[in-house]
Amino acid sequence: MILALIERLGDAALYHISDLGRMGFFLLSSVLGIFRRPFRFSALIRQIRQIGADSLGVIFFTGGFTGMVLGLQGYYTLSKFGSEGLLGSAVGLSLIRELGPVLTALMVTGRAGSAMCAEIGIMRNSEQIDALECMSIDPFRFLITPKFLATLIAVPLLTQLFDLVGIFGGYLVGVKLLGGNPGAYFSSMAQSVANQDINMGIIKSFIFAVLIAWICTGRGYFVHQIRGAGFGAEGVSRVTTHAVVLASISILVWDYLLTAILL
Amino acid sequence: MSEPIIRLTGVRKSFGSQVVLDGIDVDIPAGRTTVIAGGSGQGKSVTLKLILGLIRPDAGQILLDGRDIARVRGRELRELRANFGVLFQGAALLDSLSVFDNVALPLRERTRTSEDDIRKQVLATLDRLGLNGAEDKFPAQLSGGMKKRVGLARALQLQPRVMLFDEPTTGLDPEKTLEIYHLFYQIQQQLGYTAIIVSHDIPKVFNLADQVVILNNGKALVFADPQDIQRSSAPDIREFVTKTMGDVYLSREME
Ligand SMILES: Nc1ncnc2c1ncn2[C@@H]1O[C@H](COP(=O)(O)OP(=O)(O)O)[C@@H](O)[C@H]1O
Numbered sequence: 206m207i208l209a210l211i212e213r214l215g216d217a218a219l220y221h222i223s224d225l226g227r228m229g230f231f232l233l234s235s236v237l238g239i240f241r242r243p244f245r246f247s248a249l250i251r252q253i254r255q256i257g258a259d260s261l262g263v264i265f266f267t268g269g270f271t272g273m274v275l276g277l278q279g280y281y282t283l284s285k286f287g288s289e290g291l292l293g294s295a296v297g298l299s300l301i302r303e304l305g306p307v308l309t310a311l312m313v314t315g316r317a318g319s320a321m322c323a324e325i326g327i328m329r330n331s332e333q334i335d336a337l338e339c340m341s342i343d344p345f346r347f348l349i350t351p352k353f354l355a356t357l358i359a360v361p362l363l364t365q366l367f368d369l370v371g372i373f374g375g376y377l378v379g380v381k382l383l384g385g386n387p388g389a390y391f392s393s394m395a396q397s398v399a400n401q402d403i404n405m406g407i408i409k410s411f412i413f414a415v416l417i418a419w420i421c422t423g424r425g426y427f428v429h430q431i432r433g434a435g436f437g438a439e440g441v442s443r444v445t446t447h448a449v450v451l452a453s454i455s456i457l458v459w460d461y462l463l464t465a466i467l468l
Numbered sequence: 469m470s471e472p473i474i475r476l477t478g479v480r481k482s483f484g485s486q487v488v489l490d491g492i493d494v495d496i497p498a499g500r501t502t503v504i505a506g507g508s509g510q511g512k513s514v515t516l517k518l519i520l521g522l523i524r525p526d527a528g529q530i531l532l533d534g535r536d537i538a539r540v541r542g543r544e545l546r547e548l549r550a551n552f553g554v555l556f557q558g559a560a561l562l563d564s565l566s567v568f569d570n571v572a573l574p575l576r577e578r579t580r581t582s583e584d585d586i587r588k589q590v591l592a593t594l595d596r597l598g599l600n601g602a603e604d605k606f607p608a609q610l611s612g613g614m615k616k617r618v619g620l621a622r623a624l625q626l627q628p629r630v631m632l633f634d635e636p637t638t639g640l641d642p643e644k645t646l647e648i649y650h651l652f653y654q655i656q657q658q659l660g661y662t663a664i665i666v667s668h669d670i671p672k673v674f675n676l677a678d679q680v681v682i683l684n685n686g687k688a689l690v691f692a693d694p695q696d697i698q699r700s701s702a703p704d705i706r707e708f709v710t711k712t713m714g715d716v717y718l719s720r721e722m723e
């Protein structure tokens with residue numbers, strides 16, 4: 206009984222260690238794929254379109270509403286202290302340091318990360334990845350690295366867009382709708398937002414991009430080796446759900462860690 | 469029979485506690501057709517993947533030109549793999565590429581052939597396999613039989629010495645099955661490659677076979693002549709014949 210328990214614990218530990226090893230190898234190979242020739246420039250462009258350009262609508266929408274709700278909440282809270290003039294600063298700082306990077310990363314995970322995971326998982330299950338290897342085509346250079354780089358390029362840009370749209374959303378509600386002072390909105394923002402805040406947002410968005418690409422493509426790539434995933438289409442759908450949850454949690458955990466380090 | 473091009477000796481492979489191959493010895497004669505048969509889950513695909521170096525055996529050797537596929541890595545592995553063409557079970561065409569781009573892929577990625585020559589060569593292969601006019605379609609738009617043809621076209625682009633087929637006729641109706649086997653036969657006659665075919669279509673596929681390997685309980689039984697399988701009196705072969713091949717004699721008579 207106890208022995209069986211220990212055996213199962215040991216077994217689980219071994220599985221997770223080898224899983225971590227696999228994922229580490231995967232990350233390394235994805236990065237090394239950047240230096241393998243010939244570089245697949247057209248695939249990179251296509252991926253930037255899929256991950257970045259096709260997410261523009263979602264980012265516009267979520268960024269706008271996030272900014273608007275910040276304007277609304279901020280205005281009522283700040284007006285209790287008679288400091289509505291600080292609204293721009295409050296909206297700007299929350300967006301640039303926290304909400305922009307985190308919400309953008311979560312939206313991209315849901316929209317593009319899940320699609321990447323399922324695509325790679327299906328390619329694994331239908332032996333397309335084996336076929337690439339048999340043709341001596343490196344699946345990392347050919348398949349993974351373009352997605353990896355595209356995420357790394359798209360997510361920080363989308364984050365900047367999210368921030369920008371959010372700031373105007375806040376302006377729309379706080380100034381146009383509730384009648385705050387338009388000059389104060391932008392001047393308080395300009396005064397309080399420092400380079401350090403902007404850097405923090407950019408660093409975060411890069412790290413989140415790595416997490417999204419790594420976890421989502423990696424889980425799909427190893428769909429056949431993930432314990433309890435099952436086979437075929439069911440296996441892919443389970444692993445995809447799992448990858449989205451794991452990536453989202455990792456983003457939130459790393460957000461805390463990075464804030465603690467960078468503050 | 470002719471010189472072996474591939475030699476498997478004492479090959480073992482387990483996944484966790486499940487022993488799939490328990491020491492198999494098989495010689496694949498050059499320029500001939502070897503059929504690998506066996507029940508589902510007996511390690512037929514695993515054997516192909518071992519030959520391709522996609523997975524590594526726990527013990528034993530897989531020799532091609534005196535080099536052990538089980539032990540080489542990197543560039544040497546790529547060189548050895550250049551000898552192989554593979555038609556996977558579901559054809560494994562890249563979904564995101566058109567038929568033309570799928571077939572052109574090995575030429576574009578592995579050679580310095582000019583786009584003009586690639587175009588000529590790909591269209592010629594498609595024509596030969598009865599696929600003219602399909603070059604702009606995507607894999608999702610193709611029937612099962614056409615996918616297999618495109619897969620074969622892609623596999624033939626780099627002139628492989630050995631072609632491996634993993635259950636090339638699953639999902640095809642009996643008529644299409646015969647058609648595909650006929651095509652395989654013709655193409656092999658033209659190109660002279662060594663063929664390894666994993667198949668359930670017993671005894672149909674035996675008409676193509678110069679040698680039959682039956683995988684059962686981790687062991688490989690090699691027959692130089694398919695007829696020997698039916699004649700054999702060894703109890704485990706008899707059991708296998710009745711269990712996994714069903715009414716062999718009956719289906720023989722029907723054809
Ligand atoms: N990568 C793998 N991990 C774990 N088990 C595997 C793997 N590949 C194959 N197996 C197991 O090995 C056995 C033989 O598989 P396979 O060679 O695909 O059978 P088949 O003869 O039907 O082609 C099966 O029981 C399968 O579950």
Ligand SMILES: [Mg+2]
Pocket residue numbers: 512513514634635
């Ligand atoms: Mg199989």
